[in-house]
Amino acid sequence: MGQKISFASDYTKGAHPKILEALADNNLNQMPGYGTDEICERAKAKIRKACGCPGAEVFFLMGGTQTNQTVIDMLLKPYEGVIAAGTGHIAVHEAGAVEFSGHKVLTLHPAGAETDTERYGSEIGKINAEELKAYVEAFYSDDSYEHMVFPGAVYISHPTEYGTLYTKKELTDISKVCGEKGIPLFLDGARLGYGLMSKRTDVTLGDIAELVDVFYIGGTKVGALFGEAVVFPKGLPTKHPVPVIKQHGALLAKGFLLGLQFDELFTDGLYFDISRNAIDMAELMKEKLKDKGYKFLLDSPTNQQFVIIDKEKLKEIEPHVGYSYWQKFSPTQTVIRLATDWATTVEDIDKLMQYM
Amino acid sequence: MGQKISFASDYTKGAHPKILEALADNNLNQMPGYGTDEICERAKAKIRKACGCPGAEVFFLMGGTQTNQTVIDMLLKPYEGVIAAGTGHIAVHEAGAVEFSGHKVLTLHPAGAETDTERYGSEIGKINAEELKAYVEAFYSDDSYEHMVFPGAVYISHPTEYGTLYTKKELTDISKVCGEKGIPLFLDGARLGYGLMSKRTDVTLGDIAELVDVFYIGGTKVGALFGEAVVFPKGLPTKHPVPVIKQHGALLAKGFLLGLQFDELFTDGLYFDISRNAIDMAELMKEKLKDKGYKFLLDSPTNQQFVIIDKEKLKEIEPHVGYSYWQKFSPTQTVIRLATDWATTVEDIDKLMQYM
Amino acid sequence: MGQKISFASDYTKGAHPKILEALADNNLNQMPGYGTDEICERAKAKIRKACGCPGAEVFFLMGGTQTNQTVIDMLLKPYEGVIAAGTGHIAVHEAGAVEFSGHKVLTLHPAGAETDTERYGSEIGKINAEELKAYVEAFYSDDSYEHMVFPGAVYISHPTEYGTLYTKKELTDISKVCGEKGIPLFLDGARLGYGLMSKRTDVTLGDIAELVDVFYIGGTKVGALFGEAVVFPKGLPTKHPVPVIKQHGALLAKGFLLGLQFDELFTDGLYFDISRNAIDMAELMKEKLKDKGYKFLLDSPTNQQFVIIDKEKLKEIEPHVGYSYWQKFSPTQTVIRLATDWATTVEDIDKLMQYM
């Protein structure tokens, strides 16, 4: 690793120092197991408050794929599938974890990165209310719908895998369709902080709590060592979440570790402050890259930026800069992803710019 | 919690200070994701060395049920089940996680705590080579065995859920039966350190690596914040473990967190030293309890002790001492579990004895 | 096969001639697919009438394991298992079909044929209300029940795999426990006709419809080519049974074939008449075997008889008589199963007796 600086992802570092402190301070305070402790309760209370949702059910899981798999399994009946964008994480990059649990991912439009960005532009990664409505109505108007997979839940990510965001209007429209059709809406918030703190969003945490049936507040990519806070604003779809979580191998013995982290993140607005840092650094990086003449695959309003770069140049920066290969762009150009995070500094950006 | 001292389990505390230090020291050192980093490699090398097994495949998972489920799923063909003791953790306390993955747990003898301890005494929690052999041979001599669940793996825990241990002879005999029958042997080592450091064991880490096909070295209950190191001494049963792990929601994005912890645990024998502490403290506790006239459900050689206590007395200690209810013993007596761990001190034992 | 006569099972022959006739008569009458035809409706109406249950939901499946798997999957939540006797077909002889669907079979007492018959005698194959009640109450009184598999349904077979029968009192008691605990009761009636027509039963079809939540009327072993009629006397546990059935590969394109068969079986009491024949022949066979000095493993009141036979004698009859090996009895004796069926004749019994 050495001196190489990495913008490859937002999960290359440990945790915010306050979280490490909290872990150290509570290290030998004995806690009951499986998240039944008082620190988890305290963290849940803070999350409910931040969501403006005193009746919400909250629990903590360890990672994104695990959370998607477990939540979707809670929402669906055995013969139901989950609707997602073709680019959705559950549709592409979770090794079939949803299918492993017996459910089909019903994609509203196909994935295929190269063409998608052309076709969908800044809407890439998103679904919209009209196509969702059309899909559900076409399903039930099909004579043989009982031989098909029922649409039992809708999955959206915010920010999406391409860093894009729903507007409040778009989210409201999707929520309305879901409500009319009786289909629960699940929002994957693995990078939720970066969405909420974007300069170009009108969506608040409270809006999300109001508009969706379940969402999660990502910790792994936003300042925690690991962990995701699942929030059911209107209550749980199952009477017994514990055995479902356990069956998925997702019940952490030392659940208090998750409580401790989210307790810190939701004290004095820490989650929002560190999320804002990633956005500020992304904007700075974007500006500087533009100044150098770089173009972008799309205009991402969050911490992931998709930069078009000459293959020659890419070879040149390779020894110095960590990045994620994203897709081909042209015979001589490639798209790479550069992600800022809760800990990125102006110095990091400056260092990056030395090589770009 | 306050001043109450707990012996309820070995997962009530955080991590050994050296682990917290390592996390802090490496906090902003950027790492690649999913355990592909150099710290994981370093930890794996140390584990291979400790096992005397340079060719072993090692990977890290997050918790016990997750590990059992994932490893068993790797070992079995779809029509195979896993043999276990009726008291085995996978048979009783994992909410059917193995069945959730489509496989039956084939129990060699029934669970039923009250009667088991009478029937099996200090052999409780264990299987033996003879009954295993008889089971497999009976299976294949049944005319209709193709209509039954094939025995595709053998699961044992060491220490068992009752704190008991296999002798080297017993383990060798089971291993031999498994080898003859072509059935892989899996050892659940959630508390492995406490087994290896028992005063009354002749089984070493090297013996285990030699005798089983896969085992794990438990971190969650032995000094780590969380994490289990899965070791396949003779290689992996699947060409692609990553998608299998991912499908189970078990692939930690920041895999380096697991590498960091096991790197510490396997530096300068830390894992063994802190395991020995739990044993020393358990022996001290046992001695002091015996001096006070307490009797035990069975003679456990590890960190879990099963104490017979008057119901009246139990009420009395309740506000001061955390314990796990285990089972009924008589109309007036109860069995409780008291567990020491890597961090238990002589002062803790003294404090406990004030109330007992 | 040639001249050899077989009592190996009750599924060695085709179908009652009236069923073949009905198939031939309707062969080119075009029907809609998947059981949506009028003959299925007619058959269902006759079954409802025979059960005295005008509001019952009825559907047709193809075979026993398929029916057990599909019905159990309809009854259970993902984290629930099904309670059964250790000797239950789902626990032993269905290749783990229930586990394949993700659910554990919770056995009330262990299987182990040799010892079971000693221990349980004529109660073999059955569960009883007391042990069921104790099991469920023990479950919910366990502190860690949310880490265990919830009892979500009860499976019984009538007749059992050993030919034994529940009394009306026993069935009522089990039904009462199930009702009190909110756990649906499922009766596997693969050989239901032979149970209902036993000389020693006080249980009627109407009783079953009243006492259980779902049962099936076996056709495969009782005069049909194949097919089982599933009856939910109090309504379905799922709004959409079709996709569940389809997911299990259990939706027959030409569903009318099942309707045609059950329509015949439930016209003019055919199902009962041919069932009675099997019982009459079993009683005759038993009497003649007793006259020859044969002893039985247990006193079965239905069409399956478990005969103790010298190994020497067994070799002798082997070329002439088809039988099912059941279990060892003593160093020199074996237990074989001899089953009569809807088509067994007095001549068949006479022929058998020539060799026995």
Add this chain to the structure above:
Amino acid sequence: MGQKISFASDYTKGAHPKILEALADNNLNQMPGYGTDEICERAKAKIRKACGCPGAEVFFLMGGTQTNQTVIDMLLKPYEGVIAAGTGHIAVHEAGAVEFSGHKVLTLHPAGAETDTERYGSEIGKINAEELKAYVEAFYSDDSYEHMVFPGAVYISHPTEYGTLYTKKELTDISKVCGEKGIPLFLDGARLGYGLMSKRTDVTLGDIAELVDVFYIGGTKVGALFGEAVVFPKGLPTKHPVPVIKQHGALLAKGFLLGLQFDELFTDGLYFDISRNAIDMAELMKEKLKDKGYKFLLDSPTNQQFVIIDKEKLKEIEPHVGYSYWQKFSPTQTVIRLATDWATTVEDIDKLMQYM
């Protein structure tokens, strides 16, 4: 039903009279269970001969979805999915049976009936070697392929769900790609006879046996009461097919019923003769419809014809003619499917034409 004539599907009738005769003739000949009888052996031998494949493994299942689900489950490792056309039966009309078994259906191009036919014309329903090759190569060249679903088998139907056929060249090319990539090729032959007897095919049964790894010869839609013959020309992918079949609820107790039917179908070329009838009748129907000015959605060379019809006209024929609704065509026109079968007569076509 009455006098209404139906072209709604090819599974509206019973079986070819020779099959009914065979069932009647063998009705009381006792057979061992689960397809272990000599008639199944005889049928298998005839199928092997017809395929020119003496070493083929053959077994019989009951229906199409069941067969697709069971075969695909045999082919795939847990982390693998099956590639199919977006219009593939497994992708659209099997209620998620493949996903229910834990596997993803990887669609090469999206379904969406209205637009597909425009986009793909007579290629609708098919995949091609180039796109398959591109898909597999793109998969393995993706950095994160271990986080995605591995392509573990290829599913094609012949005829497809739209009645279209692969040419020998196309099949050879797909087979070649599969061979190079080590991915087994599975051909769904639910309507295989109608493909083989098309006037416009150069593909023989022997070609298929040579080019694919597993296929099935559909009986349900081609003259049998029910049943599909699964053929593995190069041997089985699993040592123990029986428990896999049993786990899927797909092991028929009276397996001889399937053997009897396929024995008839493969005696004196019956399967081919009756398949040819369906083709002849389809061609006749098509000609007569064209004479009346009807247009078709696509030029289907098999027994399923997709006719464009005015909505007014459709209402008019409704009381007299059974058809399958297929899709919208224009504001005033609809596409319906009319299927001939093994038993369709010239009189049936004439009767149809009275109303069209």
